[in-house]
Amino acid sequence: MFGRARGVAPGAHRAVGAGANGAFLRHASILETSDARRIDVRASITDPFGGLKVRRFENRARIDVFVVLDLSGSMTFGRDGEAGDAVAELCGAIAHAAVRGQDRFGMIAAGPTERADLAIRATRRAGVDEDVWRRVSANSGQGAGVGGLIAALDELPQRRSLVFVVSDFLMPEGDVDELLGRLWRHDVAPIVSQSSAVETRLPRFGLIETRDLETGRRRLVVMRRSLREKWLADARARRAALDRVFRRHGRPAFDLVDRFDADAFADHLLSGGV
Template sequence: MNSAAERRASARTDLPYRLFGRARGVAPGAHRALGAGQNGAFLRHSSILETPDARRIDMRASLLDPFGGLKVRRFENRARIDVQIVLDLSGSMAFARGDRDDDPVAELCAAIAHAAIRGQDRFGMVAAGPSPRADLAIRATRRRGVPDEVWRRLTDAPGEGQGIASLLAAVEELPQRRSLVFVVSDFLMPEATVEALLERLWRHDVAPIVVRSSAFETRLPRFGLIETRDLETGRRRLVVMRRSLRERWIAQARARRTALDAVFRRHGRAAFDLVDSYDPDAFADHLLTGGS
């Protein structure tokens, strides 16, 4: 196994993701769900008349009952959920991803797929930009080979074109029941478009992931002539970088990120920043704190 493959394998670990609120479903899983079941933490005692299950009789609680009734243990329900990725494949998402064996977007998506299937959940993905990408869609599944399949597909599809019109349509293909949806994008689009995308996901628990590059935001030269290219339109421009322009550039990038965070919090939770490379420990810490 080469070093790149070893790194990808080590990055695929169990992730502490969870659905905000309780899941709905009857298929056994690891997530707290509505109702009572037999595979979760202790919930409460109830009368055997309410829960006629002699296997769950608690003799100590029954003896302590002043009315002499038989008490039965009840446990919280645990169910599986659907974990989905909504991936932006517009042209700007190709920045710094081509010709790399450590594509951060492919590695993150493969890691999510691995964690979902390891956690007994179902994994699915929709991806598009201005044009549909049905070849990248994965319907909810628990197949073990999906993480490698996700990685292979995405390393060959860095993104192209302008806008996310087809992605807005593709999210309608997600399951109707409430799912945990990771939205992976650089979100370099009008705020109204971000709002439109998140509003279409209103029934789901949305976890945004902002793909960023330090070369574009902070690792700018203090002085010199640089060429910029819009990956969505192909337009090129020469810019004379100087200290005042660099400071303004960085300030605008920070202001945009702050504005995005306000939008994300209105729709559920703060975003995770995927900067330059995928860091599984940082992502796990983010999930553990709920994005707070």
């Protein structure tokens, strides 16, 4: 899923080319790599052509890690519960892991309009994880659409970076396509923020009031069995369509449901080859 880093500063990520700080790759002729410090005596003695063999190692480099955070109004749903703010905890954990791994961390946050006040330039400063947690916790989102988020992608560097896109992806499929398409030069990890209440707390019968978190419009609905089944079927169909877009861009998503599970998130990243 994730490609090799292209940085030159030593780090923890598999990178393009050979280096001196990674796993053993292969033997090469000293004419190819004129580094006498890495001559392998045993391999040189057993070489049928009598050449001097030098060890070559995998290159490891630093990368820039970014969070692209959707702050449209729909992202407020499920973020005011007693279990804490899962989105803030996730973003803080990404920042902590990046700096601990000697990478730089940055953040872009926007909804219908850009939020320059929440942006963090790529940095390795201590405490950035706590700063991220505070900023995200205090700003759950408002407004309709993700036009500002898509426009804000121009602030990302040209060099290949690891970009976590955190959103509920409750947007037209064309917007999801454009969002991921504009990140083509980066390694992208979509994270779908969602609440189990959408399915588990739907009554089988009775009056319920719905509210569009982006427009503020309210509607009274008579819930009945047929409507409930259609509601859930539509939700499954929307997610299936979303998964097709992710697959089209080669980006499997991580589901952030109700709370942040660090172990599950780590397993997801490891299975993706970071």
